[in-house]
């Protein structure tokens with residue numbers, strides 16, 4: 001029991017919260033502690049043979065009433081009358097303690113829970129899923145017509161390619177993803193603030209040039225996750241033929257990390273020793289583990305913060321979010337690794353050209369209105385206790401949407417002539433839609449058949465499509481057992497093969 005309770009709030013989702021990781025860690029330990037306390041209380045009750053809740057729901061009606069209420073919220077319904085939102089991925093449930101909470105959002109209220117017993121309740125209006133955890137063979141079935149599905153996925157596309165296929169993403173009615181097209185976009189999730197970008201250059205150009213004369217490479221690479229869909233090492237390996245790169249991580253390692261830094265090399269935190277160490281480099285290779293529009297992480301923002309120039313591959317539309325039009329070097333703008341290396345050498349030897357990339361440190365040189373507006377208008381904060389975090393924010397988004405939908409449906413039932421039937425709403429490929437992984441360098445047809453990357457990622461991508469189609473079929477057939485997924489996938493394959501002949 002205890003290990004179940006503490007195991008429920010795993011560390012894994014917290015890693016995705018990046019800069020919040022430390023905070024999250026504290027929260028996790030705290031939460032598992034409460035799990036133990038809860039366990040004791042439950043035992044107490046059982047021992048005394050006292051009140052036993054009849055169902056998950058009656059248990060929930062007694063849940064505490066949160067004191068916070070949005071300023072425009074005049075929802076006076078009791079807990080019993082509120083729509084329920086179920087967090088299918090209980091590990092992410094953003095409340096503590098307990099598994100059920102009333103939330104009073106900007107204009108309306110809901111009951112939220114991580115108790116899966118409410119799955120098939122009429123009052124359960126929506127189910128929230130964490131993309132990284134979402135498995136077609138574990139989906140809550142049958143899917144009830146009145147229930148919407150909501151997807152929270154801020155992490156890498158590599159964690160779940162089901163969501164990158166039309167049949168996968170269209171299962172969801174609401175999304176919070178890194179894409180700006182999503183319903184509740186998390187695009188700038190790794191950028192804490194404008195001040196973070198404006199922080200003065202950590203190591204002066206004079207000092208960087210002095211270090212260069214001492215033999216420090218112009219370019220830094222530090223990566224310990226090597227077998228990834230973006231296949232970044234294949235590109236960096238080629239680049240290394242033409243320019244000196246110091247590589248400290250596990251991938252393409254050519255230098256030992258100083259001993260005192262060993263523990264922090266893979267940490268997402270910003271430990272000062274580590275930060276000072278990497279800030280000495282003029283250029284940071286910043287290649288995301290997966291390529292997808294608007295998927296940008298600390299690999300990009302951290303060098304900008306430190307005043308190093310990111311050499312970037314990841315979101316193909318990264319330029320849309322940069323402080324101005326010369327603050328990042330985009331790998332895919334160069335015809336070859338050699339051409340990129342030549343350009344980096346040119347900047348390395350021409351101080352006037354190099355410093356142009358750091359002009360955005362002057363606030364007047366931050367000219368990108370989209371970036372400024374994005375930071376200004378997002379309602380959630382990063383490392384900012386004065387703002388809600390994006391889990392609570394998305395939960396409220398879903399709550400408000402559901403209350404609005406339920407009201408529109410009631411109005412329609414009352415007066416069909418005067419009111420329009422509410423339109424169905426679902427996600428599209430623009431909410432995720434990451435492309436088929438391609439080799440980091442060269443053409444897929446030139447790779448040997450036993451190439452490690454080739455054997456993993458393209459297959460993973462297409463198998464995910466099978467699973468998305470299989471789940472769609474399970475839902476269409478009103479199946480209640482998700483483990484029938486494999487049978488449905490097989491049936492689809494068989495009928496396709498028949499169709500061809």
Ligand SMILES: *[C@@H]1O[C@H](CO)[C@@H](O)[C@H](O)[C@H]1NC(C)=O
Pocket residue numbers: 147148149170171172173405423424425426
């Ligand atoms: C939710 O999405 C599904 C498709 O996955 C759709 O059939 C359903 O009508 C949508 N529900 C609402 C309320 O929009």
Ligand SMILES: *[C@@H]1O[C@H](CO)[C@@H](O)[C@H](O)[C@H]1NC(C)=O
Pocket residue numbers: 142478480
């Ligand atoms: C779907 O399955 C559930 C439970 O198996 C059943 O209660 C419901 O009536 C079915 N719905 C339809 C439309 O067949």
